Amino acid sequence: MEKVYLRTKNSLLRAFLFVFCCLCLVSCFETGDCLYTNTDVIKVAFKDLAATAKGKDVKVVKVEVPELVTLYENTTLNTFGLLASPNHTALTYVFTWEDGTTDRLRLAWSYQTIVLSTECGAFNYIGGLEIHESTFGEGNVVIRNDRLLTSVALNIDIYL
Amino acid sequence: MIAFSGPLAAQDRIEFDSSRYKFLPTGIRIGTDLMTIGKRYYVDYFKGWEVNVDADVYRRYYVTADYGHWASTFALPNGIYGNDGRYFRVGVDVNFLLKDPDRNMFFIGFRHAQSKYTDYADYSYTDPYFGAVSNYVKNTNPKAHWEELTIGLRVKVWKFIWMGATGRLKFRMVGKDQWNVLSYEVPGYGRTIKNNWWGLNYQLFIRIPVRDY
Numbered sequence: 001m002e003k004v005y006l007r008t009k010n011s012l013l014r015a016f017l018f019v020f021c022c023l024c025l026v027s028c029f030e031t032g033d034c035l036y037t038n039t040d041v042i043k044v045a046f047k048d049l050a051a052t053a054k055g056k057d058v059k060v061v062k063v064e065v066p067e068l069v070t071l072y073e074n075t076t077l078n079t080f081g082l083l084a085s086p087n088h089t090a091l092t093y094v095f096t097w098e099d100g101t102t103d104r105l106r107l108a109w110s111y112q113t114i115v116l117s118t119e120c121g122a123f124n125y126i127g128g129l130e131i132h133e134s135t136f137g138e139g140n141v142v143i144r145n146d147r148l149l150t151s152v153a154l155n156i157d158i159y160l
Numbered sequence: 161m162i163a164f165s166g167p168l169a170a171q172d173r174i175e176f177d178s179s180r181y182k183f184l185p186t187g188i189r190i191g192t193d194l195m196t197i198g199k200r201y202y203v204d205y206f207k208g209w210e211v212n213v214d215a216d217v218y219r220r221y222y223v224t225a226d227y228g229h230w231a232s233t234f235a236l237p238n239g240i241y242g243n244d245g246r247y248f249r250v251g252v253d254v255n256f257l258l259k260d261p262d263r264n265m266f267f268i269g270f271r272h273a274q275s276k277y278t279d280y281a282d283y284s285y286t287d288p289y290f291g292a293v294s295n296y297v298k299n300t301n302p303k304a305h306w307e308e309l310t311i312g313l314r315v316k317v318w319k320f321i322w323m324g325a326t327g328r329l330k331f332r333m334v335g336k337d338q339w340n341v342l343s344y345e346v347p348g349y350g351r352t353i354k355n356n357w358w359g360l361n362y363q364l365f366i367r368i369p370v371r372d373y
Contacts, residue, residue, distance in 0.1 A: 040289050086293045113281045113297045115344035117353070121238035122283040124295065125342075 034120035039148050041081035042107065042129065042155045049140070049159040055079065056160060062096040084109055084148060086124050090132060105141060105158075106133035109148070129155060136160070184371060185215035187263075189314070189322060191365030196228065207231045208347075212363050214253065215370075222253040224269065230277075230347030238283045241341075245277020247348025249308065263322075263367075265314035271328070274305045275348045281341050297340040304346040306333035308359075320367050328359035 048056040055078050063072040063082075068091070071083060082093050090108035097103070110128035115121070129146040140159040145152045193210040200207055210228035217223050231244040251271035257264050280298040287293050312326035333349055335342075343352055350357045 040287060083289050085290050086287050087290060111295075111297075112339070113283070113295060113341045115234075115236065115241045115281060115342075118234045118236060118241075121236040121285070122241060122281045122295075123285060124293065 034116055036116060036120070036123055037150050038114075038123060038125045039150050040084050040086065040126070042084055042148060043079065043153065044082055044156045044158060045079045045154055046077060047157050047159045052159065058160060059098050060095060061098060061100075062094075064094055064096075065091050066094055079154075082107070084126055086111070086126075092133070103135045104133060105131070105136065107156075108132045109146075125149075185217055186371055187367045187369045188213065188215045189365040189367045191322070191324070191363045193228070193361045193363050195360065195362050205233050205235070210361070212361075212365070214365075216255070220255040220258045222255060222265075222267065222269075223250075224253050224271070225250045226271075228348060230275075232345055232347075234344070236281075236283060238285050239281060240283070241279070241281045241344055243277050243279035243343065243345055243347055245275055245279075245347035247273060247275035247277075249273040249348070251308070251310070253310070253312075262316045263314075264316055265312075265324075267310070267312055267314070269310040269312075271308035271310060272305070273308060273330075273348055274303070275346050276301070276303050277343075277347045278302070279341055279343050279345075299338050299341050299343065302335060302337045302343055304333060304335045304343070304349060306330050306349055314365065320369075322365040322367060324361075324363040324365060326361045326363065328361070330357040330359055331355070333357075 046056045046058045048054045057076050057078050059076050060072055061074060062070060064070040068085070069083065072080065084107070085091060089110065090106060092104055092106040095103045095105070108130045109126050111124050111126060113122050114125050116123065126148040127146060129143055129148070131141055131143065134141045136158055142157045142159070144154050144157060146155070148155065191212045193212065196208050196210045200209070208228060208230040210226060212224070212226045214222045214224040226249040227246070229246055231242070233240065233242040249271040251269050253265070253267040253269035255265045255267050257266050278298065278300060279302065280296070282296045284292060284294040309329045310326050312324060314322050314324040317323050330349055333346065333352065333355070335346065335352065345351050350359065
């Protein structure tokens, strides 16, 4: 009669069968975290060119993306946000100062889709922030962090 | 199968004789993963198959290779994510039941695995500033590789048929060319949300004898 090998009395084999069952159970409890950490806001700070670590209050007449959105009007900015549109890979931001002059800053970025989990869904994450054009002067716009995450405190310093 | 049953029956129980070891396998086991087949029929988001081969090249050492296809489609609350690809694993198993006359195995092994696939996400969401955003993004040729520590059993159930279970600790997964979508799942590896991942296979093998000992 053929021996039934799966009904083993070998304690070593039974021990490892038990381990396999445990591995199955552990896998059942693995779930993803539903935490969306991307933001559309590019966090910017005006800094004093003479005292580089110090923030600076600057009065602006307008900060806008022409033909798309006006972000700020007749206000004083120190730290503020520029919106990165999920429908574009680059935008030009125009700053209009009190004396009527303007400065332009063109920023570009890339997207990566991240599926947080099958329960949470897929979302755009923005990264790879780059300066494509600036009239603020050579070296006066500095990227501190190129990823737009809620946990990032500052993306760009503008020295004035 | 009938052709193989004659010589297999004759060598059903072998005697241990260390002088007869050579760098040639006594047999080649070819099998498939029953969990992959079962998953294919019992869940609607997965299609796949896997072929497993191993051979005892020298004493307690087995070379082993797996090749498989894996395609998943996940419904998301705001769209869909899918992948489709092929993967392989190659490695070595060390058998700790060397003197078992029925060639049962308890083994620990190591694998190197690679996967080539495509994946995509088609989804929409409401941006707080810009309203509805729709996206279809695809990685055309992403790749991934990882390592596995394995532990498992091969048990003879009847004549030339073996059943097996293999547990896998998958680690050091490195993904490449995932520019548009960060791959949520890599064929052969699983979900990428963790640095390490467990896998489990229940396998059915047919053993083809190559030589007597």
